[in-house]
Amino acid sequence: NAVVELRGVSKVYPATAKGGSPVVAIDDVSLTIEAGDVYGIIGYSGAGKSTLVRLVNALERSTGGEILVNGTDIAALSERDLRPVRAGIGMIFQQFNLLNSRTVAANVSYPLEVARVPKAERQARVAELLAFVGLSDKAKAYPDQLSGGQKQRVGIARALATSPSILLADEATSALDPETTHEVLTLLKRINQEFGVTIIVITHEMDVIQTIATKVAVMDQGRVIERGDVFDVFSNP
Ligand code: ADP
Numbered sequence: 254n255a256v257v258e259l260r261g262v263s264k265v266y267p268a269t270a271k272g273g274s275p276v277v278a279i280d281d282v283s284l285t286i287e288a289g290d291v292y293g294i295i296g297y298s299g300a301g302k303s304t305l306v307r308l309v310n311a312l313e314r315s316t317g318g319e320i321l322v323n324g325t326d327i328a329a330l331s332e333r334d335l336r337p338v339r340a341g342i343g344m345i346f347q348q349f350n351l352l353n354s355r356t357v358a359a360n361v362s363y364p365l366e367v368a369r370v371p372k373a374e375r376q377a378r379v380a381e382l383l384a385f386v387g388l389s390d391k392a393k394a395y396p397d398q399l400s401g402g403q404k405q406r407v408g409i410a411r412a413l414a415t416s417p418s419i420l421l422a423d424e425a426t427s428a429l430d431p432e433t434t435h436e437v438l439t440l441l442k443r444i445n446q447e448f449g450v451t452i453i454v455i456t457h458e459m460d461v462i463q464t465i466a467t468k469v470a471v472m473d474q475g476r477v478i479e480r481g482d483v484f485d486v487f488s489n490p
């Protein structure tokens with residue numbers, strides 16, 4: 254049961270400077286991510302990982318191939334029809350992307366406001382999410398009063414607000430120290446196991462993949478150069 258499937262996907266950015274050349278950020282990538290996977294995508298800076306994420310959540314349009322999210326080819330969808338697809342994908346980021354002028358509770362509530370969830374329901378859901386990530390006592394705090402690990406837990410609560418079936422983690426632990434990284438990865442693992450959320454982990458750190466992922470694709474220069482079970486890909490016979 255594929256949740257995300259890429260078939261021969263390419264993304265070419267037009268030349269930015271006059272006389273410059275177009276950039277092939279994604280080059281004929283095919284990838285199948287099954288329901289319940291914790292799927293790691295690893296590669297050096299410039300390999301195409303962020304572009305891949307932006308294609309999957311339709312922030313960016315591909316220039317070739319097919320991207321199926323829960324069976325629907327998103328390349329063919331209008332902006333309007335993309336809305337429910339995006340609502341089914343939660344995102345967490347390296348720099349957390351919290352709104353600093355809003356409280357923790359208001360940050361978590363934000364996607365629910367966008368989805369026009371009634372106030373009473375929103376408040377109940379936010380309370381439930383903050384309890385889940387262990388931040389009930391920080392509901393009225395502002396992001397700049399929190400540690401990095403706490404900020405990322407707010408980011409996770411916000412990403413889960415609309416109950417997505419897919420969670421995209423883009424370098425989500427890269428700004429955190431090792432201990433906090435471990436905490437956040439443990440929380441992601443629980444989300445995968447308890448709620449059956451499929452998690453896609455983008456990182457340049459091998460440790461992150463080995464701690465949490467079951468499958469991995471290694472990217473280089475826009476291509477997938479190796480893929481498989483984490484154990485097989487990273488064991489050196
Ligand atoms: P990674 O996330 O693995 O670091 P990216 O997806 O950010 O890789 O970048 C892949 C390639 O695409 C790089 O060569 C980068 O310079 C280029 N690229 C990324 N975004 C753009 C853009 N908006 N316009 C032009 N080139 C881009």
Ligand code: ADP
Pocket residue numbers: 344350351352363364367411412
């Ligand atoms: P403002 O309306 O104050 O300009 P934005 O709506 O542009 O704020 O959001 C600021 C940041 O918060 C962005 O970087 C964005 O990634 C993040 N963000 C906003 N809404 C959501 C959401 N529903 N889910 C995840 N991230 C969000």
